[in-house]
Amino acid sequence: MAPQVKDDAFGSACNLLAGARRVVAFTGAGVSAESGIPTYRDAEDGLWTQYDPEEFASIDRFLQDPTLFWRFFQDVRYQAITKAEPNPGHRALAALERAGRLRAVITQNIDGLHQAAGSRTVIELHGNTRSIRCLSCGARYSMETVYLQLARELPPPCRACGGMLKPEVVFFGESLPEAALRQATEAADACDLLLAIGSSLVVYPAAILPERALRRGAGLIMVNRTATPLDEQADAVLRQPAGEVLPLLMEAIGVELEPA
Numbered sequence: 001m002a003p004q005v006k007d008d009a010f011g012s013a014c015n016l017l018a019g020a021r022r023v024v025a026f027t028g029a030g031v032s033a034e035s036g037i038p039t040y041r042d043a044e045d046g047l048w049t050q051y052d053p054e055e056f057a058s059i060d061r062f063l064q065d066p067t068l069f070w071r072f073f074q075d076v077r078y079q080a081i082t083k084a085e086p087n088p089g090h091r092a093l094a095a096l097e098r099a100g101r102l103r104a105v106i107t108q109n110i111d112g113l114h115q116a117a118g119s120r121t122v123i124e125l126h127g128n129t130r131s132i133r134c135l136s137c138g139a140r141y142s143m144e145t146v147y148l149q150l151a152r153e154l155p156p157p158c159r160a161c162g163g164m165l166k167p168e169v170v171f172f173g174e175s176l177p178e179a180a181l182r183q184a185t186e187a188a189d190a191c192d193l194l195l196a197i198g199s200s201l202v203v204y205p206a207a208i209l210p211e212r213a214l215r216r217g218a219g220l221i222m223v224n225r226t227a228t229p230l231d232e233q234a235d236a237v238l239r240q241p242a243g244e245v246l247p248l249l250m251e252a253i254g255v256e257l258e259p260a
């Protein structure tokens, strides 16, 4: 079927994707925007316009006063994450992997939607909010268990030892999980084409990865609604929403969107 969006960038992206042997996707909050999870930096509906990241996602602030974070989690975050379902953009990436044409999804997202869409090799650079861990004894709880606890106890203590609970996500001021960063770096270094999707590419060290891939000679397809620092160096820049343009790309290169 002929794609509906057909311009030079789309054509170049199809050619690159069709010719590449080692494709890796690098995703950010924008890929989940069409699933109803607000991004952090979009001017109209970005979370940062309502909530200051220093207050709600910095480790220093969290350790000082975890109640502030847990209220935000209770009022805003939990609902957004639990209601969200994978969108056609997530499913297109899962289809590309099923077709044997995508090696890995490196994601900055913490929502688990790539896995829910069927992607198997997902490298989570910033952890996953569905798992909550005790900072004292290491006990793990599901997001649902802790959410129920919040109605009675704020901040919620660890049931096993009374210690402080924290979602297994990387807060500002924390290091990235070593194993994930190593795996992601290897994937970025080995790819011959990087698909950067829905990321402003300003959060470091994650944003180093597309730069590394470029330096090593990989092609770059940018799928992002607004400009990024790497647009100039990209081989194709697609401004359409990821949930619209990714399925069109898959169709254009003959990748079946639904599992057989």
Ligand code: NAD
Residues within 6 Å of the ligand: 027, 028, 029, 030, 031, 032, 033, 034, 037, 038, 039, 040, 041, 042, 108, 109, 110, 111, 112, 126, 197, 198, 199, 200, 201, 202, 203, 223, 224, 225, 226, 227, 240, 241, 242, 243
């Ligand atoms: P970001 O908010 O900095 O940038 C998102 C980018 O996506 C923007 O440039 C925007 O123009 C673009 N965008 C928005 N909707 C789009 C769409 N439908 N299709 C294509 N592009 C679209 O996000 P980031 O670069 O991922 O960095 C923010 C940090 O926030 C990350 O560390 C991430 O962990 C965290 N975060 C995660 C989630 C999530 O898990 N869903 C949500 C918000 C923030």
